[in-house]
Amino acid sequence: MDLEWERENPRDNVIAGTVGAFLGSLIGVACIVIFNKLGYVSAVSGVVMAVCAIKGYALLGGKLTKRGAVISGLFILVMTYVATKLCFALAVMEVATEEVSFFLIYQSIGLFLEDSELRRIFLGELALQYLFTLVGGIPTLISSLRKPVKRPEGPAEPDEQPPIQGEFYALQKDWMRPLRLSVFVPLLVIMAISVGGFIATAFIQETRWMTAIVLGGFISGVFLLCWSIPTLQLCNAFHILFVRAGGKLWRVDLQRFCSVQNWWSQSSSKQAAIKWDVLCEISCLLDGEAPSYGTGALTELKDLQVEKEDNWSWTCFYESENGKRKKLRISKGYPDFCPVSGMERSQGPTPARWIFVPLSFAVTAALIAGIWVLDMPLVGPVWNRPQTSDSTPEGNTQPEVKSIPTRVPEKITEYEMSEVWFRVDSGFKYSRRTFLDGNTGTLYRAYVQYGVDASDAWNTLSQHISEYRISPLYDRFDAVYLDQDPLTPLNETSRYNIVSVYLTDGQAFHTAAVLSDDGTLFTMEAEQDASDRSEDVLANLMFTLESVRFEGPAVTEENYQSQIHVSEVRDCTYMATAYLKTDLFGHDAFVDLYVPYSDSPIYSAGGQAIRAEAHGLRVYATIVPGENAKAVVDARQQELAATGQTYEDGVDDEMYREDLDAACKLTVYEENGQKRQAVLYADSKWEGYYLLREITGLPELVDEEYPAALKELEGIIGLTMPVLEELGG
Structure with a gap:
């Protein structure tokens, strides 16, 4: 059964x-x-x-x-x-x-x-x-x-004999397995090379090799598939039978004869019925009757001649009904069969055709190498370098680092940001991470990322290239250093680069970044309305980069939740620096923020939110995208209201500073039977992203150090919260 x-x-x-x-x-x-x-x-x-x-x-x-x-x-x-x-x-x-x-x-x-x-x-x-x-x-x-339409097996009795006798030959699947395997293995290898190469090159961001491997694998796979189709047809001809009957050789196409695709998928009774029908049809044709089946279902191979023989097939020619010679390739997977008398019969499985293996490797390797050579270097640091016939570097030549003069200002102010110190011209007007140079009309913006590598640094440096490269205003871009490694040494413990994008309307965008060996990236962007003063801007950026000092810890995926520490650079006693995971820069990184110091802060949302409490003061913080700070605060208020525990009459009118893009709102809600007063505060830290804090007083946990802790927090974020100050009264 x-x-x-x-x-x-x-x-x-x-x-x-x-x-x-x-x-x-x-x-x-x-x-x-x-x-x-x-x-x-x-x-x-x-x-x-x-x-x-x-x-x-x-x-x-x-x-x-x-x-x-x-x-x-x-x-x-x-x-x-x-x-x-x-x-x-x-x-x-x-x-x-x-x-x-x-x-x-x-x-x-x-x-x-x-x-x-x-x-x-x-x-x-x-x-x-x-x-x-x-x-x-x-x-x-x-x-x-x-499913094929089942044909009635006819009225034949078990002992009834067909009008003529015949010998049937069916393709043996096992006999064709070596040949099928020799075609399948190269195709599988090419597929593995293409997929594996794509994943590997994507992981290391080697785009030029990615192009070569994917296109080379695709072209060679299609070529090999097309070239091997005749061989695969030989291996899968399970619907073709050959019959010797009436002194002639016949070819039976089961798909056309009885809608059967595979002879071996039929039961023995079904096979017997098909044989009986075939022999009856042959008998009728020999008697001169018209065929009962469609063209090609049963074909007499008249005057069959073998033109070529190899280890896998016979290539034959026969005369068709209209007198023309037609070509026919017959597999050697039919046991004990030969097309014409006098030739050696098929005695065993066909051998593998391993020519496909070296051929597939050779074609794939040649295509990958050719595409890699022809692919113009267009992406990444080394791919954006202009190439000319007389500027090709000689062997062992180090990539050129452009010399940018440093402009030392008459008066200098040193700033601290995220435990990174840097210096800026005192003449620049400072406001919340930005500096305005009135002389050149340039706006500078600084920020810090933790836990990044050189590839992430290049993503940051090239962000304006990605933004403007396809814009009709795009003119060109330039960089201090262009090579496979996107950064060049600045000092013994850090590397840097400066990338500039110029538009045809005169605007220019400069991005300067310095990466420490510990994975901390300091970035300063400069936006110019007129690029004729770019040399001055670059000189200012170079001065700032050379002044950078890193004093924060090495933050990684493995340790960021344990790196909370009381901030010494801010001379804090109660507020601590903690780190949040974020992808706002287009890659995984960490940013710092201040929360009450706790030995066991609680992280949530995959490390993108933190809650810490001490001395009766609790701060929940996260980074969220938003249209503006007001929208961020309103969205958080709606989340709290959705719990049904918010006192609507206890919600105060919010305050919004459009010039600073900062907003706050007082909300009152119930938590575990306790009435809570919380201040929702959001301010812009990066374009389109906001640091949202929910600052809550816990009356039952307030101690004598609560006022001092709250005062430290108010000083850090620049916000006075009278409703929370009252709890410490």
């Missing part, structure tokens, strides 16, 4: 089928991109995507099952989305006014989609592509999963 069930329900090869679906979807991606380059979204490309993915699974997996349909469907969904993103990135490249890296644009698609019009266009094209894939996918799935 088990054997009979296996014959009626043959299993598919999931791994091989998955590879087939992947390679088929790659063909679909290429078709979508090509048609898109021609200027329109084509229904043909969507149909090709669906059909190639589904048929690719069936071709390598042996048949399409329900799980195969699910796997193919997943590839169709994902690869259609990938193809649409590729088309979108290519379209952006075409309209860019400067030479732009494809991968830089591809990685920045999320930023483009923040624009409502671009998002509408992208989603519209994606919806069309999904519609077209449904048009091609649903009929293909239905036809592939439809």
Whole structure:
């Protein structure tokens, strides 16, 4: 019974089928991109995507099952989305006014989609592509999963003999396994190289190798798949039988003869019925009667001649019904079969054709190397360097570091920010992390990140390149240092760089950053309305970078929650520096903030929020995006109100300073039966991001040190909170 069930329900090869679906979807991606380059979204490309993915699974997996349909469907969904993103990135490249890296644009698609019009266009094209894939996918799935129509086995009795006798030859699956494996292994290796190479290069952010590996693997995979299709057809010809009857050789196509795709999936009774029908049809044809089946279902191989023989097949020619010579390739996977008398019969499994393995490696390696050589260095520090025929560096030549003179101001003021000390011209007007130079009209902005590396530092330095590179106003960019390593030594314990972006309307954006060996990054940005004073601005930035002193701890993913410490640089007794995880800079980093010192602060939201309390004073803090500080405070108030424990009549009117982008609001709520008064305070720390604090007095825990602790906190954040001061009265 088990054997009979296996014959009626043959299993598919999931791994091989998955590879087939992947390679088929790659063909679909290429078709979508090509048609898109021609200027329109084509229904043909969507149909090709669906059909190639589904048929690719069936071709390598042996048949399409329900799980195969699910796997193919997943590839169709994902690869259609990938193809649409590729088309979108290519379209952006075409309209860019400067030479732009494809991968830089591809990685920045999320930023483009923040624009409502671009998002509408992208989603519209994606919806069309999904519609077209449904048009091609649903009929293909239905036809592939439809069970063959069972033909009646006829009125023949068990002992009834067919009108003539014949010898049947069916392709043995085991005999073709070595040949099938020799094709499947290279395809799997190419897939592993492409996927593994993409992941590895993405992890180390080596975009040039990523381009070469992905494109090389894709092209070689498609080439090998196309080249191996005839071999795969030989391996999967389970619907083709050869019959010797009436002194002639016949070819039976079971799909056309009786809607059977695999001879070995039929029960023994079904096979006997098919043989009986075939022999009856041959007898009728020999008697001169008209064929009962469609063209190609049963073909007499007249005047069959073998032109070529190898270890895997015979290449033959025969005369068709219209008198023309037709070519036919017959697999050697038919046991005890030979096409013409006098030739050696098939005696065992066909050997593996391992030429595919070295060929696939050679083609893949050649394509990767060729694409890597031809790929213009366009992204990252080394990829943005202008190249000319007379500026190619000689061997062992160190990358050039531009010399920027340092302008030492007449009067200097030293500032502390996040336990980093730096110096600035005293003539600059200071206000909440910003400095205004009235002479050049330049606005400087400083901030500090913890727990970053050189790659993160380059992300910060190149943010204006990503922002303006595709803008029609973009003119050029420049940097102090351009090489594979984005930073150059500043002193024994730190490295630095300065990147400048110039626009055609005269604006200029300079980003200077210095990274300590402990992973602390100090950044100062300078924004100019007119770039004719850029030399002065760069000289000011260089002076500040050279003055930077790092006094904070080394903060890492492993230790940031234990690095809370009383701030000595602020001469604090009660307030401590703690660190929050954030991705506001476009990469994982940590920022500092002040909370009451506690041996056991409570972190939440994956390290992006903290709560600490001491002496009856509790501070909850987190970094949130928002339109402005007022919106951030209102959103937090609504969160508290949603709990149903807020006293609406105890909510005071809020205060909002638009010039400082800071807002506060008093709220009263109930917690564990206790009435709480809390001050919600938000102020802008980075563009579009706010540090939100919920400062709460806990009357039952207030001690004699509460007033001093509250006073320290008020001095740090620059806010007086009379309602909380009353608790210490």
